[in-house]
Amino acid sequence: MMASGLTxxxxxxxxxxxxxxxxxxxxxxxxxxxxxxxxxxIAQPRQVLRGADGTAAVCPERIVGASLFRRGGGEAxxxxxxxxxxxxxxxxxxxxxxxxxxRPGLHELIVGVGAFRQFAAVNLGDHVxxxxxxxxxxGRFTSGGDLHESEVxxxxxxxxxxxxxxxxxxxxxxxxxxSALGEFRKALLSNPSLQVEVIGERDYYQRQxxxxxxxxxxxxxxxxxxxxxxxxxxxxxxxxxxxxxxxGEIATLRAIGFGASGVVISILVESLLxxxxxxxxxxxxxxxxxxxxxxxxxxxxxNAQVMFTMAVRPGLIGLGVLWGVxxxxxxxxxxxxxxxxxxxxxxxxxx
Numbered sequence: 001m002m003a004s005g006l007t008x009x010x011x012x013x014x015x016x017x018x019x020x021x022x023x024x025x026x027x028x029x030x031x032x033x034x035x036x037x038x039x040x041x042i043a044q045p046r047q048v049l050r051g052a053d054g055t056a057a058v059c060p061e062r063i064v065g066a067s068l069f070r071r072g073g074g075e076a077x078x079x080x081x082x083x084x085x086x087x088x089x090x091x092x093x094x095x096x097x098x099x100x101x102x103r104p105g106l107h108e109l110i111v112g113v114g115a116f117r118q119f120a121a122v123n124l125g126d127h128v129x130x131x132x133x134x135x136x137x138x139g140r141f142t143s144g145g146d147l148h149e150s151e152v153x154x155x156x157x158x159x160x161x162x163x164x165x166x167x168x169x170x171x172x173x174x175x176x177x178x179s180a181l182g183e184f185r186k187a188l189l190s191n192p193s194l195q196v197e198v199i200g201e202r203d204y205y206q207r208q209x210x211x212x213x214x215x216x217x218x219x220x221x222x223x224x225x226x227x228x229x230x231x232x233x234x235x236x237x238x239x240x241x242x243x244x245x246x247x248g249e250i251a252t253l254r255a256i257g258f259g260a261s262g263v264v265i266s267i268l269v270e271s272l273l274x275x276x277x278x279x280x281x282x283x284x285x286x287x288x289x290x291x292x293x294x295x296x297x298x299x300x301x302x303n304a305q306v307m308f309t310m311a312v313r314p315g316l317i318g319l320g321v322l323w324g325v326x327x328x329x330x331x332x333x334x335x336x337x338x339x340x341x342x343x344x345x346x347x348x349x350x351x
Contacts, residue, residue: 014202016178017049018090021171021188024197028208029063034168036060038194042171045187047180051089057174059084059091062156064163066130068119078115080130081148082156090174091143099124099139104155107162110139114149122152133162147205172201228327235331239271243339260340267336268329275328279321286320287312 021042026032039060049057062082067075085104088094102108111122121128126137135154143149156168175184185198290312 014200014205015093015174016200016202017175017180018201019173019175019181019184020199020201020204021173021196022199024195026197029061029169030065032169034060034171034196036167038196039168039171041191041194042173042188042196045184047175047184047187049089049174049176051086055086055089057086057089059086059172060156060168061170061172062160062165062167063169064131064159064165066152068115068128069121070118071120076118078119079151080109080159081151081153082159083153084156087153090172091148093144093146094141094148095143096139096141099137102138102154105158106155107133107135107158108138108154109135110141110153111137112149112151112153113140113142115152116140118150131163224323228323231327232331235271235275235327236334239267239332239335240338242270243267243335263340264336267339268332271328271332271336272325273328275324275331276321279324282324283312283317283320287317 020029021034022029022032023034039058043056043058051057061084064080064082066078066080068078070076084090096110097113099110102110109128111119116122122137124137124140127134128137129135141149141153160166160168173184175181181198181200188194188196188198
């Protein structure tokens with residue numbers, strides 16, 4: 001559920017008709033530097049979407065790692081993203097839900113709803129210390145449940161001035177269609193004045209999620225396998241006890257003509273039915289107790305957190321039922337074979 005929810009958050013961040021322009025030597029925004037003059041050339045290709053007034057859907061951005069105090073105490077990292085006046089043209093899913101937009105040139109912030117739930121002192125009108133400057137929270141925004149809801153936004157030029165940066169981290173570009181990425185990339189890479197790499201936004205965020213999601217999947221698989229082994233042993237012991245209690249009934253069936261295969265099948269069916277009921281019950285409890293819970297990847301004061309929602313989806317329920325059926329099959333196999341091989345005379349003998 002954790003890995004699924006985290007991956008879903010990252011994937012929702014990427015849009016097929018947006019591209020991310022980074023320095024060619026960098027693979028993340030954090031390590032990328034885009035010259036101020038490059039942003040002008042990046043906006044020129046005909047594949048770039050234009051607004052009704054002719055404004056190019058291009059946003060040069062600068063990200064900075066900062067820390068804020070969490071509502072439960074202690075500090076956690078947050079991404080402070082400097083963006084541009086065309087931010088809503090580039091990101092139409094961004095929408096103010098409280099307050100107003102920040103004004104360029106002033107130390108003003110708008111806070112994502114995910115960051116708002118996580119951090120203290122980010123209500124409208126609050127003043128927060130970031131770097132050497134004091135900033136005022138003037139708004140709150142949503143971005144449809146994606147990664148940006150864990151961020152804090154401000155004007156890029158103001159942010160760069162406050163932190164002493166002379167270049168951007170990246171440029172986000174909205175294209176005329178999702179099929180225009182190849183031509184746009186070709187246009188920028190053919191420009192000798194630019195040293196950039198162009199990545200589809202969805203591909204970029206999928207790559208960013210792979211490391212931690214793979215770790216979560218590995219941990220869940222290892223822990224699940226250990227628990228499954230314990231469940232198999234428990235199921236085996238229970239069914240051995242069940243066979244011992246009912247050995248007279250089993251022997252009677254054998255004596256009146258039921259074959260060994262019938263006994264094996266009946267015990268395995270019983271085991272599988274119990275396993276399916278248990279798996280569905282476990283999935284129901286997991287859905288009621290955990291689906292929709294909000295978690296954070298934050299691991300320190302300057303490791304930018306990502307807020308994400310745990311998700312119990314049909315695929316996960318199906319996987320849980322499959323594990324349950326496998327456990328039921330393995331747990332019931334040995335007791336079923338033992339019952340089938342038990343001599344009728346021995347089984348009917350009084351204890």
